[in-house]
Amino acid sequence: MREIKAADVSAAVARMCVSANTKLPDDVRRKFEEGLKNETTEAGKEIFRQLLENADLAFETKLPLCQDCGLAIFYVELGEDARVEGGVNAAITAGMVAGYKDGFLRKSSCDPMTRKNTGDNTPAIIHIDLVPGDRLKISYMAKGGGSENMSRVTMLAPSQGWEGIKKFVVQRVAEAGPNPCPPVILGIGIGGTFEYAPKIAKKALLRKLDDTHPDPKIAAMEAELLAEVNKLGIGPMGLGGSYTCLAVKIAMAPCHIASLPLAVNVQCHSARHEEVEF
Amino acid sequence: MAKYSLNTPLTDADIEKLRAGDVVLLSGIIYSGRDAAHKKLTDLLDAGKPLPFDLKGASIYYVGPSPAPPGRPIGAAGPTTSYRMDAYAPRLISLGLKASIGKGKRNDEVKKAMRDHKAVYFGATGGAGALLSKCITASKIIAFDELGPEAVREMTVKDFPLLVINDAFGGELYAKPNLPE
Numbered sequence: 001m002r003e004i005k006a007a008d009v010s011a012a013v014a015r016m017c018v019s020a021n022t023k024l025p026d027d028v029r030r031k032f033e034e035g036l037k038n039e040t041t042e043a044g045k046e047i048f049r050q051l052l053e054n055a056d057l058a059f060e061t062k063l064p065l066c067q068d069c070g071l072a073i074f075y076v077e078l079g080e081d082a083r084v085e086g087g088v089n090a091a092i093t094a095g096m097v098a099g100y101k102d103g104f105l106r107k108s109s110c111d112p113m114t115r116k117n118t119g120d121n122t123p124a125i126i127h128i129d130l131v132p133g134d135r136l137k138i139s140y141m142a143k144g145g146g147s148e149n150m151s152r153v154t155m156l157a158p159s160q161g162w163e164g165i166k167k168f169v170v171q172r173v174a175e176a177g178p179n180p181c182p183p184v185i186l187g188i189g190i191g192g193t194f195e196y197a198p199k200i201a202k203k204a205l206l207r208k209l210d211d212t213h214p215d216p217k218i219a220a221m222e223a224e225l226l227a228e229v230n231k232l233g234i235g236p237m238g239l240g241g242s243y244t245c246l247a248v249k250i251a252m253a254p255c256h257i258a259s260l261p262l263a264v265n266v267q268c269h270s271a272r273h274e275e276v277e278f
Numbered sequence: 279m280a281k282y283s284l285n286t287p288l289t290d291a292d293i294e295k296l297r298a299g300d301v302v303l304l305s306g307i308i309y310s311g312r313d314a315a316h317k318k319l320t321d322l323l324d325a326g327k328p329l330p331f332d333l334k335g336a337s338i339y340y341v342g343p344s345p346a347p348p349g350r351p352i353g354a355a356g357p358t359t360s361y362r363m364d365a366y367a368p369r370l371i372s373l374g375l376k377a378s379i380g381k382g383k384r385n386d387e388v389k390k391a392m393r394d395h396k397a398v399y400f401g402a403t404g405g406a407g408a409l410l411s412k413c414i415t416a417s418k419i420i421a422f423d424e425l426g427p428e429a430v431r432e433m434t435v436k437d438f439p440l441l442v443i444n445d446a447f448g449g450e451l452y453a454k455p456n457l458p459e
Contacts, residue, residue: 050406051405051406053406053409054403054406054407054409057412058354058408061350063350063353063407063408064344064407065354065407066354066404066405067341067343067344067355067356067407068342068407069344104344104347104353105344105345106342106344106345107427115313117425117428119426149359173455177452178401178452179359179361179383231456233453233455233456235453237381237401237404238382238452238453239441239451239452241453268404268405269405
């Protein structure tokens with residue numbers, strides 16, 4: 001059994017929270033640069049120009065890219081032959097709390113009924129998968145409330161199939177309009193169950209924007225959905241244009257013979273995530 | 279589309295010249311307020327108590343800034359999504375609020391209140407919180423400190439860059455999605 005020091009995990013998580021909130025990922029920046037060049041509307045181009053300036057300023061000043069530093073989401077792959085002293089949950093939580101405090105990140109977690117802020121952004125939302133081996137991989141995502149509010153889960157009938165999926169996704173983005181800070185990124189979970197579809201939909205948002213799904217059939221589905229959504233013309237911040245969505249990432253899982261679960265996790269353009277491996 | 283530099287408090291004359299799509303550089307005092315603060319402002323009105331700031335001519339910015347690091351007046355401070363304040367906005371507009379600042383769509387009640395009482399809705403660029411913070415030169419909490427990021431702040435802004443999304447005449451800037459019927 002490999003022992004991983006809790007302090008090392010906490011320190012890496014704290015660093016990751018600060019870094020992800022202040023440095024725009026390179027793949028997202030490349031999409032902004034592409035948008036600045038190719039967007040069809042002047043208003044849309046102006047938004048990309050501002051977002052690139054914002055990214056430069058955040059990197060220089062260490063101010064967060066966005067004041068909504070999100071709930072802290074972690075996808076963890078923990079080897080069955082590895083352990084973190086004191087527990088991996090506690091180590092990640094301690095690191096998240098330290099990162100949000102020391103990095104002057106906003107704490108956005110509150111009681112659902114009293115609306116009282118928990119004060120330290122706890123609880124971290126932690127999904128742990130046990131995997132073979134003795135590695136530990138922690139992926140962190142800062143997930144803002146504005147885009148999360150525009151996300152939906154639905155249980156389609158199997159007869160609705162691909163056409164039903166496309167219709168639901170396009171409708172969702174149309175109804176969301178300017179609200180989730182377009183251009184958005186869509187994490188789509190197809191299959192699984194009522195709770196599993198959104199879990200894999202969100203995890204799909206950890207992929208690079210410019211990667212290609214290894215399964216050519218799914219890659220083609222992603223391309224088709226991206227094209228359909230971008231026909232909406234919503235554009236950057238809803239001001240009109242061809243860049244409503246930067247990328248569609250699909251995750252699929254087998255489902256019950258009675259069901260076709262579908263989750264659409266909407267991510268804003270400020271797609272902040274990083275990962276660390278031990 | 280025109281470009282204006284305006285100072286707060288805003289007047290009816292300021293509002294009447296604005297049309298959807300106009301660019302406004304706003305300077306002066308604005309107040310931050312989002313979900314929980316709006317609930318508390320409404321509770322104060324229900325109880326017949328004074329609000330922490332004068333609504334007449336006021337501009338409310340839907341923002342929950344990140345904490346100010348040492349040496350800065352405020353942290354990142356971009357807009358939050360406005361529809362969540364739709365439940366409260368018409369009443370505030372009827373009492374003199376001239377502008378709200380946020381991102382995303384407003385409902386028909388808010389648009390009607392803006393027409394009836396001469397008010398506008400400004401959009402600021404979402405996800406540009408670091409950039410927008412440069413235009414905020416001072417900030418202090420004036421109410422509901424316990425709400426943390428949701429506390430009401432009096433902010434001094436200089437040439438804060440805004441777009442008129444909804445004007446006082448029914449005009450709207452947002453693109454309608456091209457949906458097949």
